[in-house]
Ligand SMILES: Cc1ncc(COP(=O)(O)O)c(C=O)c1O
């Protein structure tokens with residue numbers, strides 16, 4: 081399709097978009113009395129209008145039933161997380177028993193590392209991506225320290241080549257082979273938070289496992305954004321937060337995947353708590369831990385139901401829409417945004433550099449753009465004019481045209497505001 085940088089053309093695309101009406105289901109902040117163009121769904125998704133009712137339901141049950149709500153609420157609290165199994169497993173390509181929701185992302189990755197990072201003898205190294213999200217870096221450092229190793233020895237980063245912004249698959253595979261029988265764990269972000277690069281999870285997982293390591297994924301920027309087949313790809317474990325593409329609210333609950341083949345492994349260490357104990361016997365207050373079969377066996381505490389409620393609202397919305405429809409629009413609107421950026425770049429004789437891969441297989445709902453020659457004042461101009469993006473040093477803006485609530489006309493309007501911001505200075 082040949083794109084055009086006109087409002088009529090963008091409106092035409094909106095009129096053909098089968099997901100267009102979903103915008104109405106979200107609450108947008110307003111700037112100058114107009115709803116914003118929201119590009120930061122990769123950091124914090126917008127609030128779906130339906131979410132409040134899910135929270136109110138818990139508040140009402142709490143008011144009316146108090147402690148009895150655990151068992152007698154319409155959606156009883158004690159096994160509330162089981163409502164996620166069906167819809168969430170479809171979103172991440174898992175069996176229902178392979179997923180659960182609990183805690184928050186970094187906490188869950190730590191808990192999963194307890195099970196899947198078991199350094200022994202010469203096999204103690206972790207492969208991760210260079211410049212992983214800082215929380216992951218701190219996690220790796222503290223984990224290897226906990227096991228008595230030195231981060232500079234035990235953590236092996238896959239580097240970008242000189243002058244390149246993205247990590248090459250061949251370099252990941254070569255590093256795995258090089259570390260070989262010293263490799264205990266590969267743990268990478270499925271979608272890089274800074275560049276938006278999508279990694280080949282299937283191929284990297286197979287290579288890591290062939291080298292004798294466990295392979296896990298931080299899916300913070302992947303869940304609800306890319307097609308995942310965690311079960312079929314044989315991923316050992318994964319975790320993600322729900323507040324980005326899955327719109328469950330600030331700091332909210334995290335999802336966890338543990339592959340079926342680990343469910344009954346008696347040798348796998350884990351940090352246990354009563355919510356991971358045999359569901360039928362949980363309230364018998366027995367002394368010995370008998371884990372739930374499945375990812376639920378990694379739960380520790382009773383559920384923060386008030387924070388799961390918005391996530392349930394979101395998961396049900398995703399089940400309605402389906403990942404295939406989302407991904408179809410995602411690719412199209414991302415390409416349209418890319419086109420708009422190139423057009424504006426020409427019009428302002430600018431020097432934009434999109435550092436996200438241009439290959440649609442290696443990107444999803446994010447374009448990270450180096451605005452060479454521009455400064456923070458441009459970012460401030462965009463914010464003041466109703467375009468919410470984020471700014472990462474030195475001068476990269478990240479734009480996530482989330483398919484559930486961004487329109488093609490938003491992309492056109494953004495281009496016009498960007499042009500004014502650059503030419504008007
Ligand atoms: C890739 C990645 N990992 C980890 C985190 C941290 O998650 P949390 O603060 O929920 O543990 C984030 C975002 O905050 C992220 O983007």
Ligand SMILES: Nc1ccccc1C(=O)C[C@H](N)C(=O)O
Nearest residue numbers: 122123124213273274300323331
């Ligand atoms: N949870 C947050 C709280 C405060 C500020 C940012 C975040 C983010 O999630 C940042 C996100 N991980 C990112 O990729 O930028």
